[in-house]
Amino acid sequence: MGLEQEVDILRRIPLFQNIEPSKLKLMAFASERVTFADGAALFEQGEEGDAAYIVLDGTADVQVTADGGSAITIAQVASNDIVGEIAILCDVPRTASVVATSELTTLKITKELFFRLVHDFPQIGVEVMRVLAHRLETTTRQLREARGG
Template sequence: MSLDNEVEALKKVPLFRGVDDAKLRLLAFISERVSFRPGETLCEQGERGDVAYIILGGEADIQIGTNGGRETVATVKQNDVVGEIAILIDVPRTASVVATSEVLALAVAKDNFLKLLKNFPDMAIEVMRVLAHRLERTTREVGRLRAGSTGSAE
């Protein structure tokens, strides 16, 4: 995939909505192109996060470890970003990400990602919006699960 094609792909990522082409070109240039086969792990729950992935093609499951094993809680696909939480707040990965098809992605190193956010506030605002949306969705899902478990116990 050429740099121009990667910039065009990045324009479709909601996280980078409104970010100008020059900044997207820089992001594509400093990122590593990686691919994963079905069943390969992009990141593992509990590990230290030093890279975020921008999915350019394919799909992967977001899985969390439970007492009953791994449970898929979401699926990511083209134009999604995964792994950014661990690099933003220095916590272990909150979930595992496992390819369910051939996945093509841009891997953005922690230092580069943080420099971009510092230098381009419009990108940082979009990151906050995406994370706030995820938090709201997760909070709603936890509430639904708690209501379901409370109701079944009585």
């Protein structure tokens, strides 16, 4: 997959669809492409967050470890999804683990690059808020259902 294909994928992600292609090309160029084998962890819950990942191809599970130590899958991610941004936005440890469920190709976006993008393109900040608010609503609903409420 070349730079142009990466730019096409980035353009399909709601977070980046309002950014001009030349800026997306710079972002793709400044990002590192990382491939994970089926079963490999992108990161583990509790780790320090240094980057977010955009899924270019493949699938992964988002898992949280319960008090008893067993991992619970709370979401799946696939092409065009972004994971890992909460830890870099909030300076908190990773809130979940992400484990590849197929060969997974990602673009790794460092904390520095992510903040530069948010600074240069305030609409990315608005989109990040929308994504996080949607996740919070989904998680809250799932917790309510799990508790029988």
